[in-house]
Amino acid sequence: MSDEATAFVPGHVTGFFTVSEDDDPTKAGSQGAGLALTDGVEVTVRPADEREMYLDGASIDVEPVERVLDALDADAVVTAESELPLGSGFGVSGALSLGTALAANRALGLALSENELVTIAHGAEVQSGTGLGDVVAQARGGVPIRLEPGGPQHNLLDAVPARARVEYVTFGELDTEAVLGGETDPIDEAGERALSRVVREPTLSSFIFASRRFAREAELLSERVGEAIQDVSEAGGQASMAMLGETVFALGTGLTDAGYDPEVCATHPAGAMLR
Numbered sequence: 693m694s695d696e697a698t699a700f701v702p703g704h705v706t707g708f709f710t711v712s713e714d715d716d717p718t719k720a721g722s723q724g725a726g727l728a729l730t731d732g733v734e735v736t737v738r739p740a741d742e743r744e745m746y747l748d749g750a751s752i753d754v755e756p757v758e759r760v761l762d763a764l765d766a767d768a769v770v771t772a773e774s775e776l777p778l779g780s781g782f783g784v785s786g787a788l789s790l791g792t793a794l795a796a797n798r799a800l801g802l803a804l805s806e807n808e809l810v811t812i813a814h815g816a817e818v819q820s821g822t823g824l825g826d827v828v829a830q831a832r833g834g835v836p837i838r839l840e841p842g843g844p845q846h847n848l849l850d851a852v853p854a855r856a857r858v859e860y861v862t863f864g865e866l867d868t869e870a871v872l873g874g875e876t877d878p879i880d881e882a883g884e885r886a887l888s889r890v891v892r893e894p895t896l897s898s899f900i901f902a903s904r905r906f907a908r909e910a911e912l913l914s915e916r917v918g919e920a921i922q923d924v925s926e927a928g929g930q931a932s933m934a935m936l937g938e939t940v941f942a943l944g945t946g947l948t949d950a951g952y953d954p955e956v957c958a959t960h961p962a963g964a965m966l967r
């Protein structure tokens with residue numbers, strides 16, 4: 693069997709997180725919470741003699757995707773179309789990795805299970821330093837709370853039982869690898885506090901409040917992002933920063949009400965899926 697296959701993976705905006713290192717990439721990852729988005733990435737895998745990868749028509753090299761193909765011992769052309777920008781806190785690298793794993797499994801007739809494919813994509817992201825918890829959240833959908841770090845064999849997921857319209861504005865990129873490679877103690881301390889707040893009160897409102905406070909305490913806010921969040925608050929709305937990007941997201945019509953011209957989507961009720 694050697695047909696092409698396509699998978700859709702929702703984007704994922706992390707509101708807050710902690711960093712858990714481990715030599716075993718299936719145990720390494722992050723705790724935290726975020727929003728899976730109806731805007732996402734569609735990944736098509738076609739078996740071929742040589743590997744090639746394209747994102748929105750341009751040739752691109754994404755380390756975790758290479759790692760997924762290595763783990764699956766797969767040579768293929770990977771073609772991705774993304775509604776979201778790369779490197780701006782939407783988990784696009786995680787979506788590319790998970791989409792590649794799901795579509796390659798189908799296209800190459802590999803017969804791996806969903807947990808096995810999520811584990812491979814999670815490990816590839818962690819080892820590349822491009823993400824810690826996006827993949828498991830994207831596999832689940834909704835508003836996932838990551839109570840424990842790691843892949844599906846080790847983590848424990850819960851969720852905020854809610855859905856919402858989501859608006860976002862991106863000002864630029866933030867290098868995930870550089871932030872994760874720096875001092876992470878303030879992130880961990882702020883992330884733990886944010887997680888207990890949301891576990892105590894698992895609502896969208898407490899999620900976005902905890903995220904805003906996390907961004908401040910972990911000192912991740914840039915001036916532009918801070919200003920936009922403030923503008924939304926002054927207009928009576930709720931917004932925070934997408935980790936890790938120069939991106940502001942708001943619930944409902946928060947950014948529109950504050951005079952911005954945002955992209956609009958919603959929380960994605962399901963997780964990643966084959967088309």
Ligand SMILES: Nc1ncnc2c1ncn2[C@@H]1O[C@H](COP(=O)(O)OP(=O)(O)O)[C@@H](O)[C@H]1O
Nearest residue numbers: 753755778779780781782783784785786822868
């Ligand atoms: N033009 C590009 N812009 C941003 N990242 C790129 C680009 N080309 C390749 N990459 C790679 O894509 C990955 C982006 O990862 P990351 O910053 O975690 O993105 P995201 O926040 O979308 O998950 C990195 O491995 C980076 O080296």
Ligand SMILES: CC(C)(COP(=O)(O)O)[C@@H](O)C(=O)O
Nearest residue numbers: 706722781783823824825936
């Ligand atoms: C916040 C981050 C560590 C990175 O997210 P991104 O920049 O979107 O790849 C994420 O993977 C998480 O663990 O919550």
